[in-house]
Amino acid sequence: MSDDAPTRFAPPTSPAGAPFWEASRERRLVLPWCDGCARPHWYPREVCPHCLAPDVSWRPSDGRGTIYAASVMPKPAMPMMASLVPYVVVLVDLDDGVRLMSNVIGCEPRAASVGRRVRAAWEPLEDGRHLLVFELDD
Amino acid sequence: MTDPFRGRAAIVGVADAASPTGELVGTTRALEAAMVREALADAGLALTDVDGVFAGTGGTFMHSMELAEYLGIQPRWTDSTQTGGSSFEVLCEHAAAAIALGRCEVAIITYAATPRSSFKRGGPGFGGGAQRAAALAAGVVPPMVEWELPFGMRTPMGAYALAASRHMAQYGTTSEQLAQIAVSTRRWAARNPRARLQELITIDEVLASPYEATPLHKLECCLVTDGAGAVVLTSAERARDLARPPVLVLGAGTSHTHSMISQMPDLTVTAGTVSGPAAFAQAGIGPDDVDVLETYDSFTITVLLALEDLGFCPKGDGGAFVADDPLGPGGSLPANTNGGGLAYTHPGMYGIFLLVEAVRQLRGECGDRQVPGAEVAVAHGCGGVLSSTSTIVLGTEATR
Numbered sequence: 001m002s003d004d005a006p007t008r009f010a011p012p013t014s015p016a017g018a019p020f021w022e023a024s025r026e027r028r029l030v031l032p033w034c035d036g037c038a039r040p041h042w043y044p045r046e047v048c049p050h051c052l053a054p055d056v057s058w059r060p061s062d063g064r065g066t067i068y069a070a071s072v073m074p075k076p077a078m079p080m081m082a083s084l085v086p087y088v089v090v091l092v093d094l095d096d097g098v099r100l101m102s103n104v105i106g107c108e109p110r111a112a113s114v115g116r117r118v119r120a121a122w123e124p125l126e127d128g129r130h131l132l133v134f135e136l137d138d
Numbered sequence: 139m140t141d142p143f144r145g146r147a148a149i150v151g152v153a154d155a156a157s158p159t160g161e162l163v164g165t166t167r168a169l170e171a172a173m174v175r176e177a178l179a180d181a182g183l184a185l186t187d188v189d190g191v192f193a194g195t196g197g198t199f200m201h202s203m204e205l206a207e208y209l210g211i212q213p214r215w216t217d218s219t220q221t222g223g224s225s226f227e228v229l230c231e232h233a234a235a236a237i238a239l240g241r242c243e244v245a246i247i248t249y250a251a252t253p254r255s256s257f258k259r260g261g262p263g264f265g266g267g268a269q270r271a272a273a274l275a276a277g278v279v280p281p282m283v284e285w286e287l288p289f290g291m292r293t294p295m296g297a298y299a300l301a302a303s304r305h306m307a308q309y310g311t312t313s314e315q316l317a318q319i320a321v322s323t324r325r326w327a328a329r330n331p332r333a334r335l336q337e338l339i340t341i342d343e344v345l346a347s348p349y350e351a352t353p354l355h356k357l358e359c360c361l362v363t364d365g366a367g368a369v370v371l372t373s374a375e376r377a378r379d380l381a382r383p384p385v386l387v388l389g390a391g392t393s394h395t396h397s398m399i400s401q402m403p404d405l406t407v408t409a410g411t412v413s414g415p416a417a418f419a420q421a422g423i424g425p426d427d428v429d430v431l432e433t434y435d436s437f438t439i440t441v442l443l444a445l446e447d448l449g450f451c452p453k454g455d456g457g458a459f460v461a462d463d464p465l466g467p468g469g470s471l472p473a474n475t476n477g478g479g480l481a482y483t484h485p486g487m488y489g490i491f492l493l494v495e496a497v498r499q500l501r502g503e504c505g506d507r508q509v510p511g512a513e514v515a516v517a518h519g520c521g522g523v524l525s526s527t528s529t530i531v532l533g534t535e536a537t538r
């Protein structure tokens with residue numbers, strides 16, 4: 001494998017998720033908020049999962065949150081991530097009020113434990129989009 | 139007033155297949171047919187009696203239609219519900235309801251999978267990769283592919299590991315406590331000559347086994363084996379005249395909270411908090427009345443959460459509850475008496491084996507691993523990634 005082979009899976013983009021991925025090109029975090037009940041949701045959907053309203057507005061987020069759950073992978077889930085092990089998979093509760101899956105980078109994986117504060121970071125994907133990951137923030 | 143569901147249907151025939159080698163010979167369809175034949179013979183019924191077909195797996199698309207065609211059955215009731223490992227408890231609930239309504243009289247549920255021998259032959263083994271690829275080819279982006287797959291969580295163990303991490307942080311549950319569940323289960327497996335793993339293990343050995351995804355160790359994770367099973371149900375009236383003592387379906391409940399783990403509302407609370415109380419309410423009994431518990435053990439944490447959610451101990455107390463080996467032979471709550479998915483067999487969807495073992499315990503057929511005088515058993519399935527649960531309360535004729 002060459003040194004610059006991608007280590008990150010660049011996922012296909014759903015229509016509902018497109019605004020998130022477009023903003024990720026500029027490392028901007030935006031979240032879907034329902035125009036009907038004024039609540040955020042994650043993952044992006046064509047309708048609000050709280051009230052089924054079909055109108056969603058995208059609002060910026062400061063990307064801060066708290067680790068809700070964490071697990072270190074001693075083996076890669078896919079071969080392209082082999083050079084990254086061990087790495088930590090987390091669920092992050094954003095202060096905005098949604099929970100999402102991600103990784104915490106830039107620290108010992110075991111340091112990214114439940115309750116730690118984190119802030120958004122971005123890992124480049126080969127197509128110019130970025131993957132939303134996190135760094136410790138406390 | 140007695141619940142209209144309670145005791146109206148009975149499990150009258152069971153069969154299952156597993157091997158200490160982990161492998162079975164034959165295609166999944168041939169194994170399913172053999173299981174149906176065995177379970178019908180066990181009941182003293184014939185293929186021509188069957189008018190309800192319940193198959194959550196096994197076909198390429200329309201599971202119950204493909205199974206019924208293969209077996210030569212034209213049913214009056216058909217059901218292809220798929221909720222992962224809990225499918226067979228869900229199908230048992232549906233079959234009992236259909237029988238209680240008189241919409242069918244003799245129902246079969248069956249399952250076979252051969253991930254171990256398939257993998258050895260170079261096949262895909264167990265996993266959802268093929269379905270994901272098919273969805274993508276059809277132009278649909280499954281949410282899991284877009285919002286979870288990029289982060290490299292090993293599936294399914296990573297999802298359960300996240301739940302374990304949360305339970306430990308929130309309630310102080312320890313790795314030693316979780317390991318005790320694997321130790322207790324292995325004590326049962328040592329009494330089952332068909333179990334894949336029959337050697338006794340210690341907590342230290344569990345903790346010394348490598349992590350699959352922290353905090354879960356290899357010996358806290360279920361097997362990957364070939365396996366097959368079948369269950370036959372009929373009305374409680376007809377059951378009286380059949381070959382074996384009937385095992386009555388006293389109550390059933392089902393729920394699900396999410397499909398992918400990042401959408402689970404609370405990683406320490408499963409849908410068992412809905413399915414369990416519903417099943418117990420119909421049965422008119424509570425957790426204290428349960429003589430034997432067959433509960434899905436894909437991972438140690440799966441058992442711990444079920445114990446809390448079904449009411450065997452308060453939420454958060456699961457670690458302390460399991461520590462003194464109540465789940466093992468001679469314990470206060472004998473559980474997973476065949477050795478479970480951790481040590482008996484786990485072909486990917488384990489739910490049928492919960493029902494088969496519960497029935498055999500209530501019939502008193504379990505030999506060295508028999509729980510003396512068992513009259514009430516619970517089979518509690520869990521599917522997906524802690525996503526779906528289905529709880530079946532079963533009882534002997536004495537509980538009618």
Ligand SMILES: [Zn+2]
Nearest residue numbers: 034037048051
């Ligand atoms: Zn809304």
